[in-house]
Amino acid sequence: MKGSNFSYLVKQGVVSVWYNRVMSFASFCILMVSLLLIGLAVLFSLDISVIIGNIEDRNEMLVFVDGDIDDSELSYISDVLNSQDYVSRVVFYSKEQAWEDEKLSEKYGSGATALFESVDENPMPTTYRVTLNDITKVHEAAERFRRIEGVDWVAAPYDFAEFLISVRNTFTIIGIAILSALVVVCLVIIYNTARASVFARRMQISIMKHVGATNSFIKFPFFIEGMFIGFLAGTASWYLTKVAYESVFSVFERDIMILQFLGFSNVMGFEAIKWYVLAANCLAGALLGAIGTILSMGKHLKV
Amino acid sequence: MVELKNVDVHYKEGGVDALNDVNLRINDGEFVFIVGSSGAGKSTLLKLLTRELSPTNGRVFVNGYNLSKLGARKIPKFRRSIGMIFQDFRLIPNLTVYENVAFVLRVTDRSRRFIRQRVPYVLNLVKLYDKARSYPSQLSGGEQQRVAIARAFASDPGLIIADEPTGNIDPELSYEIVELLKDINQCGTTVLMVTHEHDLVKYFGGRIISLKKGCVDFDDYIGGNNEG
Ligand SMILES: Nc1ncnc2c1ncn2[C@@H]1O[C@H](COP(=O)(O)OP(=O)(O)OP(=O)(O)O)[C@@H](O)[C@H]1O
Ligand SMILES: [Mg+2]
Numbered sequence: 001m002k003g004s005n006f007s008y009l010v011k012q013g014v015v016s017v018w019y020n021r022v023m024s025f026a027s028f029c030i031l032m033v034s035l036l037l038i039g040l041a042v043l044f045s046l047d048i049s050v051i052i053g054n055i056e057d058r059n060e061m062l063v064f065v066d067g068d069i070d071d072s073e074l075s076y077i078s079d080v081l082n083s084q085d086y087v088s089r090v091v092f093y094s095k096e097q098a099w100e101d102e103k104l105s106e107k108y109g110s111g112a113t114a115l116f117e118s119v120d121e122n123p124m125p126t127t128y129r130v131t132l133n134d135i136t137k138v139h140e141a142a143e144r145f146r147r148i149e150g151v152d153w154v155a156a157p158y159d160f161a162e163f164l165i166s167v168r169n170t171f172t173i174i175g176i177a178i179l180s181a182l183v184v185v186c187l188v189i190i191y192n193t194a195r196a197s198v199f200a201r202r203m204q205i206s207i208m209k210h211v212g213a214t215n216s217f218i219k220f221p222f223f224i225e226g227m228f229i230g231f232l233a234g235t236a237s238w239y240l241t242k243v244a245y246e247s248v249f250s251v252f253e254r255d256i257m258i259l260q261f262l263g264f265s266n267v268m269g270f271e272a273i274k275w276y277v278l279a280a281n282c283l284a285g286a287l288l289g290a291i292g293t294i295l296s297m298g299k300h301l302k303v
Numbered sequence: 304m305v306e307l308k309n310v311d312v313h314y315k316e317g318g319v320d321a322l323n324d325v326n327l328r329i330n331d332g333e334f335v336f337i338v339g340s341s342g343a344g345k346s347t348l349l350k351l352l353t354r355e356l357s358p359t360n361g362r363v364f365v366n367g368y369n370l371s372k373l374g375a376r377k378i379p380k381f382r383r384s385i386g387m388i389f390q391d392f393r394l395i396p397n398l399t400v401y402e403n404v405a406f407v408l409r410v411t412d413r414s415r416r417f418i419r420q421r422v423p424y425v426l427n428l429v430k431l432y433d434k435a436r437s438y439p440s441q442l443s444g445g446e447q448q449r450v451a452i453a454r455a456f457a458s459d460p461g462l463i464i465a466d467e468p469t470g471n472i473d474p475e476l477s478y479e480i481v482e483l484l485k486d487i488n489q490c491g492t493t494v495l496m497v498t499h500e501h502d503l504v505k506y507f508g509g510r511i512i513s514l515k516k517g518c519v520d521f522d523d524y525i526g527g528n529n530e531g
Contacts, residue, residue: 004415212382213410
């Protein structure tokens with residue numbers, strides 16, 4: 001393609017956005033709303049996965065160590081625990097510490113001091129409190145820890161892990177379903193809107209076919225047009241996404257307790273990710289606009 | 304050169320035999336009127352020549368291309384060797400006269416320099432250079448068709464195909480349209496023109512091909528009234 005004709009076709013594409021402004025505006029609005037919904041769906045599902053992740057991070061396995069164990073054996077156990085990929089934190093909890101804590105525990109009431117005095121031998125076990133970074137590995141981890149020399153037994157939050165895993169899977173499936181439904185609906189609507197706009201210019205297309213323009217030449221201005229509208233819609237939807245996201249956020253922010261309980265503390269604020277969202281919106285808009293427009297040209301190219 | 308050999312066209316929808324065993328040969332530089340009653344197959348014949356349609360049987364040759372063997376990718380190149388004129392002008396309403404003509408050169412990737420020389424030349428030829436900045440809606444039907452002729456001639460095609468170019472124009476103005484096509488023909492371009500207007504045919508004369516129910520009914524030269 002010659003440079004002058006390339007720029008001519010680009011210009012044609014942009015000018016026709018204005019020339020077919022009613023159709024362009026319709027496509028723009030549809031794309032904008034679709035991108036808003038898609039954007040919010042993506043952001044909230046990312047948030048949910050952050051929240052679930054935060055809750056998962058509070059998992060704790062207890063590794064009970066044999067009573068008669070020396071320091072070198074303890075450090076061996078600690079090394080093995082720390083060397084696993086899926087372990088994020090190991091806290092040593094000595095039997096002495098456990099005994100002290102037990103004495104201070106409220107469950108025995110204030111008059112228990114004498115009772116504790118009468119016990120000579122420390123009955124508490126030494127434990128390691130292990131936190132996993134990947135909760136799906138809980139069974140594997142328990143199995144591995146149990147086989148370490150000097151480990152008595154392992155307590156793991158199996159139910160808690162399974163519950164979280166199923167919650168995460170459910171959210172993933174729902175998220176993907178909503179997202180693909182939105183993309184399909186959006187493409188179908190854009191396809192139909194673009195079809196009306198292509199239909200309005202069927203004469204121009206048929207002239208191009210008759211004088212021997214190649215299909216890529218014919219598609220090019222429509223491609224530019226769809227991309228341009230998509231780009232504008234991406235920018236506009238970005239602003240709407242920001243407003244919507246931040247207002248949902250502010251509702252939750254009023255109750256800091258709930259936020260912290262749910263593990264909201266690490267959830268993404270819009271400020272931090274706004275440029276990524278803008279780039280993603282514009283890219284998705286341009287793609288959806290261009291693809292929808294090109295798809296809609298189908299039968300007009302068969303002359 | 305245009306050649307049809309034992310061409311049949313059968314439309315599946317409606318089950319119509321639009322052309323039956325048509326044999327034709329039109330040499331370079333000829334000017335031919337194609338006549339026939341409605342439904343005789345005139346437009347079908349033209350669509351074969353532009354490769355909008357493939358024959359059910361038989362072979363079609365145009366400008367040295369064997370259209371039966373022309374792959375989809377080669378159609379654009381072939382079409383650049385023909386110019387088309389339609390009854391309804393088909394000018395793009397939001398482009399000026401100049402831009403309408405330049406448009407077809409741009410979308411067939413001609414150089415900027417060629418376009419800048421060629422467009423004024425063809426607009427002068429149809430005597431519309433002074434309307435170059437007008438929009439189609441600001442022109443009369445006859446003027447619009449002259450723009451369409453300029454557009455068809457812009458790519459300097461070997462063959463111009465016109466399907467009832469005078470159909471939407473005042474009868475008095477039809478003559479100047481045919482005169483223009485004759486001028487273009489004088490430059491060496493083959494012209495095929497479908498028409499319903501017997502007065503035009505009688506006036507200009509020349510080679511006449513008459514179709515009747517999909518068959519060539521008459522193919523010969525007649526003298527015109529304008530001669531002598
Ligand atoms: N796309 C099509 N599908 C089915 N039948 C068609 C199609 N195009 C034309 N026909 C039929 O083929 C026959 C020839 O049509 P054609 O358009 O070639 O006639 P024509 O000579 O150009 O007529 P007119 O003078 O009215 O333009 C007619 O009977 C018409 O109904
Ligand atoms: Mg016809």
